[in-house]
Amino acid sequence: MFNIKTFVDRENSNKKFYHVKVLGLKFRVETYKRSKRLSNKILYSTNSGIVFNLLPKRYFRFMRRR
Numbered sequence: 001m002f003n004i005k006t007f008v009d010r011e012n013s014n015k016k017f018y019h020v021k022v023l024g025l026k027f028r029v030e031t032y033k034r035s036k037r038l039s040n041k042i043l044y045s046t047n048s049g050i051v052f053n054l055l056p057k058r059y060f061r062f063m064r065r066r
Helices: none
Strands: 002-008 016-022 025-033 043-045 050-055 058-064
Touching: none
Parallel strands: none
Antiparallel strands: 002 016, 016 025, 025 058, 043 050, 050 058
């Protein structure tokens, strides 16, 4: 089963969140356009999830849903 729900942050309309459910795995994809890249690493882990810096001014954070 595949399910995606899209949400927009109330305080910042540029922030979008996607809640994804694929084959029983649930995670949240957070996208946000930044003015500059905060880290030179392409992939790194934080307390809230795994961050992918694939594009120069956009990042994707995969967060486990609780």
